[in-house]
Structure formats: C-alpha cells, structure tokens
Amino acid sequence: MSKGPAVQKMFDGIAADYDLMNRVMTMGQDQKWRRFVVDRAGDPGKGWVLDLATGTGDIASLMEKQFPKGHHLGADFSLNMLREAQKRFSNQAIDWQASDANYLPYKDNSFESVTFGYLLRNVDDSLQVLKEIHRVLRPGGRVVCLDTTPPEKNILYPFIRFYFRFGIPLLGRFIASDEAAYSYLTGSTMDFYKAKELAGIFQEAGFDQVGYKKFMMGTIGIHWGTAKQ
Numbered sequence: 001m002s003k004g005p006a007v008q009k010m011f012d013g014i015a016a017d018y019d020l021m022n023r024v025m026t027m028g029q030d031q032k033w034r035r036f037v038v039d040r041a042g043d044p045g046k047g048w049v050l051d052l053a054t055g056t057g058d059i060a061s062l063m064e065k066q067f068p069k070g071h072h073l074g075a076d077f078s079l080n081m082l083r084e085a086q087k088r089f090s091n092q093a094i095d096w097q098a099s100d101a102n103y104l105p106y107k108d109n110s111f112e113s114v115t116f117g118y119l120l121r122n123v124d125d126s127l128q129v130l131k132e133i134h135r136v137l138r139p140g141g142r143v144v145c146l147d148t149t150p151p152e153k154n155i156l157y158p159f160i161r162f163y164f165r166f167g168i169p170l171l172g173r174f175i176a177s178d179e180a181a182y183s184y185l186t187g188s189t190m191d192f193y194k195a196k197e198l199a200g201i202f203q204e205a206g207f208d209q210v211g212y213k214k215f216m217m218g219t220i221g222i223h224w225g226t227a228k229q
C-alpha cells in the first residue's frame with residue numbers, strides 16, 4: 001500500500017504547529033540549511049523555479065527573496081500545509097499549488113531549478129520521484145534536496161539515537177500534540193538511505209555533478225545535482 005494517503009493526513013494534522021516544532025527540534029538551525037539549499041539552487045534569472053513538498057513555504061520564501069526576478073512555485077499535496085504557507089507569505093510573489101511529487105502536473109523542461117525539503121523519506125520510490133523531477137527540469141537545471149539522514153555509528157551515535165528515539169517524539173507530544181508523527185520522523189530517518197547511497201540514486205535518475213554535505217552532527221544531508229544536457 002502506498003505511504004501517500006497516511007503521509008498527507010499526518011501533515012494536514014500537524015500543519016499549525018509545524019514551524020514551531022521545527023525551530024525547537026533543530027535548535028534554531030533549520031533556516032540555515034534552507035539558505036544553503038537556496039544558494040546551491042542559484043540564480044534562475046527570469047526562469048521558473050519549483051519548491052516541491054514546500055510545506056509551510058520556508059524554502060520558497062527564501063528563494064523568492066533572494067531571486068525576485070524568477071517565477072516561483074511552491075507545491076505540496078497537503079492542503080493544510082499550503083494554507084499555512086499562503087498565510088505566512090501572502091506578501092510575496094509565489095504561486096502555491098496542490099500537486100503530488102509522484103505525478104507532477106508540469107511539462108517537460110519547465111524549470112531552472114527544483115528544490116525540496118524532507119520529501120524523499122516520505123515517498124514510496126525515491127528513484128521514481130527523482131526521475132519525475134528530472135523530467136520537469138530543463139537540461140542543465142539544478143536540483144537541491146534537504147533531508148534527514150541516518151547518523152553514522154561514531155562516538156556521538158548513542159546520544160543522537162537517544163535524542164531521535166525519545167527527545168523528538170516527546171517534543172512532538174508537547175508542541176504538536178502528536179507524538180506518533182514525530183516517532184514517524186525518527187523511524188523514517190533511521191530507515192532512509194545513507195547520504196552516499198542517496199547520491200547514487202540521484203545519478204541513477206539522470207543527474208550529473210552530484211554532491212552532498214552533511215550538517216547537525218551528520219543527521220541532515222543536502223544533496224544537489226544537474227539535469228543531464
């Protein structure tokens with residue numbers, strides 16, 4: 001059975017508390033990673049850019065502020081998350097659209113760049129979604145992906161694991177009144193591809209110049225690549 005409907009329902013349920021939970025859980029680091037995403041995506045000129053799984057819209061907002069000449073789309077399949085985005089950034093030139101990353105309602109070669117934060121852990125088939133993103137990028141267009149990544153087994157591992165296993169679900173219970181959604185975050189992170197494996201999937205999907213950088217003691221990964229010419 002596809003993860004999609006349960007994931008959609010879960011994000012619809014936590015939309016109102018999502019931003020506060022993000023700031024607390026990441027100890028205020030999350031916007032720094034999104035700014036890194038925007039820098040890697042680069043200047044689209046007057047072209048179209050897509051922030052997929054935009055949620056409450058932070059990446060799309062930063063992108064529009066940094067590159068106001070571009071045309072900005074923020075897309076997600078959770079309508080409640082999109083409503084929050086619309087409310088928060090109503091003064092910015094961003095089109096908010098409902099769409100599913102598995103079947104993007106855009107023509108081939110439409111975008112200069114596609115960004116997404118915390119999408120791939122939530123889909124059934126990362127390769128399929130990356131191929132779909134490749135299809136809508138123009139040749140030479142850029143993809144940038146922010147997500148959690150399973151921590152390495154080093155000296156910090158027991159502490160990180162403790163925080164993921166107990167700390168994050170507890171914060172979820174008190175801040176978002178939804179411990180299960182944040183236990184899901186922990187489970188889906190531990191089960192997700194290691195950063196190096198994910199880089200291989202980007203290459204398999206047709207991206208060149210693939211690279212990645214880790215943050216937050218190796219628990220966050222940002223991957224990037226360029227659509228083949």
Ligand SMILES: C[S@@+](CC[C@H](N)C(=O)[O-])C[C@H]1O[C@@H](n2cnc3c(N)ncnc32)[C@H](O)[C@@H]1O
Pocket residue numbers: 004007008011052053054055056057058059075076077078081099100101102116117118119122123
């Ligand atoms: C953890 S939130 C991330 C929001 C935002 N990108 C950020 O940086 O905070 C994940 C988002 O991905 C969306 N999402 C998950 N699967 C999706 C899919 N198949 N198509 C479109 N959106 C999806 C969810 O609805 C949710 O808003």
